[in-house]
Amino acid sequence: MKNKEKLGVLNIDTTLYKTRISRKFEERIAYKAADPKYILSFIPGTVLDILVSAGQKVTKGDELMILDAMKMQNQLKCAVDGKVKSIPVKKGDKVSKGTVLLILE
């Protein structure tokens, strides 16, 4: 251990420890509760088809979109009743995991 090294502080059960902080801990993404109005891609893939349009009313179980991923055509179905506010992706878009595909009002 080098004497002049700058150390971080880690709080465990309200005790503050002087220590090195790992990159993994520093770069961790803070948790955010999921918003049911935002429909995200659960897997990376390609938007094969969009079956609804902005302003359209949707009910639970309606098919919204088809996401082609891992050689499978995944149907994205609506989990709640609502109205489509906007669709930030278009047909043919390649999306990574967690991309916003559709926003409900």
Place this chain on the structure above:
Amino acid sequence: MAIKSKIRELQEKREKLQMGGGEQAIEKQKALGKRTARERIMALLDDESFNEYDLFVEHDARDFDMDKKSLPSDGVLIGTGTIYGAPVAIFAQDFTVAGGSLGLMHSRKITKIMDHALKMRMPLIGINDSGGARIQEGVNSLAGYGEIFFRNTISSGVIPQISVILGPCAGGAVYSPALTDFVFVVDNISKMFITGPEVIKTVLGEEISMEDLGGARVHSEVTGNAHFFASSEEECFEQIKKLITFIPWNNGQKARAFEPGEPLKEFDINKIVPDDPTLPYDVKDVIRAIVDKSDFFEIMDHYAKNIVIGFGRMGGKTTGFVANQPLEMAGVLDVDSSDKAARFIRYCDAFNIPLITLVDLPGYMPGVDQEHAGVIRHGAKVLYAYSEATVPKLTVILRKAYGGGYIAMSSRHLRADFVFAWPAAEIAVMGPEGAANIIFRKEIMSSDDPDGTRKQKIEEYKQKFANPYVAASRGYVDAVIEPSETRKFLLHSLSISENKSIQLPEKKHGLPPF
């Protein structure tokens, strides 16, 4: 003199085959900073000790014009030899022959030497340098991989298995190293991944270099797939040779004993650990102050640094060390460090290596990321591994041992054979600050001077519980010892544990929380 000409014929055949893929391919290999398969074996084994088998093996694939191609030794060398006199079975894939691709006969050679290693109960070293399956051989190539994986699994815990990644090791091929005990990687040379950058780009649109995806650093620091990182092949071979000196030849033996020696004077055990339990220090210095000649051979030193694992010798005999590292993330147990420690504990148990555990930790790591990453399941591995281990288990509590972390770190309750604590040890359900805040919550809240009361209560708690004597009064700690007495107590305990014998209930196998 027919025999003379026959011998000459053999010599010529050998010489030709020993050139592998030929001069051009060898030049290409060298340009990448890589040695040839044969050079690697020679560098690793004792001089003149390599006995080669199956030099004359050839493939018999017929499709895709393969019948017109000759692949010397089918792209892999196998044989036996010694390292510092210890017997080893070895195979080395030859990238100069068809990119070291794995076809049926290539795999048959590997499984042959694996069968020998298991039968003769000697360590197996596999040097991987292969483009992957030989596509022309189709399902035969897959069969080859499967039969290698099967043998890796069956040999696991019977003979030491070492994988050395000296080139690409991609797709299904990665699972053989993953099933072995120790994986060695070399900077800029080793590449391991299931799917390469090109496939990832096509399927997912993510761009990444081969090095960033599965280079030596990634596997040493991020994934935990590799146990030893070296900057050159030469350094890598030195690491392998050193490891071989620490481990037994099989699970029926103990590691060879070496000349004992005292730790170096520069590691003064009285001066390493600060009194204040919130201040860091390098626990490796404590290990060096305890082991023979201060020679500590660390494993996975770039991964989950909050726990330290590795081998040292006590009185000349190999001992496995597990120690919390207060210098990194306060030495907490988390998903990665639990995984790292548990696997090592099970390795030591499988190969008759006694365990010394040095404890100084605030507990398990809190946080959403940890909980969601399964710290319950992964943390349980440590409990499982220590409970199940029947090798001698010695524990030294250096400073703090709080909560679940105290239990997990080879406590008496998991049947540690000897538990020692230093006088400044704090064995308690949690740190004094946290405990006082909960126990004296009402008094603190209703006080005219909450901060003053809190401080006073923390101090009270410290006096009463932050010490080793409560645990010692219950017999959970066998002896409270001075730091300078540590080596003496450990050496004695180890010497009287030589014939330790425990019978666990009969079972097919346990169900560790993998």
